[in-house]
Amino acid sequence: MSGVMFDPAAIRELARILRETDLTEIELVEKDSRIRVARQVTVQAVAHLPAAPAAAAAPAVAAPAAAEPVSDAAHPGLVASPMVGVAYLGPEPGAAPFVTPGSRVAQGQTLLLIEAMKTFNQIRAPRAGTVTRILIESGSPVEYGEPLMIIE
Known part of the structure; x- marks a missing residue:
């Protein structure tokens, strides 16, 4: 570790935001620092x-x-959200989606983007196959572990 100190007040504030918004996870990334606060609500x-x-x-x-x-x-072909954020099916507003139902995808191909903390994260296909269902709408908020699409 590079001696980076985290502000306990910032961690408490992130925890407060989790409680108030009913989110299960929030992550803050700045340069080489990263704070992730999560709470268990699966049960x-x-x-x-x-x-x-x-x-x-x-x-x-x-x-x-x-x-x-x-x-x-x-479902064995489930692609679940690896993070909390806002999901986008295309690279930018008005652009064609990365995939549609019936699209053949290769392992590692970009399926969608999830914006978290002003960063767009590519969600890639965990395996090759055909997209049979897209379970979210573009611009919708997603939780950690939420089903995004099915690849068979």
Whole structure:
């Protein structure tokens, strides 16, 4: 380590922002310094799963939509968000998206961008295949681990 000291007040402020915004992770990168504050809420998110069978019991239009994220999260071709930020499907506003459903992709090919702390991070294909579903909209906020797309 290069002797970089972190301001405890800055860390407390990042933790406060996490609580107030219900985010699970926030990261601040400046030059050679990096502060990442995360909180564990995965167990609480799992607590919402029992609601899906109740919705499935009633013949409602919402029942298939409620069950779909569970199957997406368990899909072997899932591409999940590696960070918290805002997802963009194209390189700039108005430009064609990097991929669309049905696109063949090579391992390492850029699928989308996630903006975090004014930095655009390329999210690359973990394997070759065909994009079968895009589960987010361009410009939407994403959480760590959130399903982004399916590659089969």
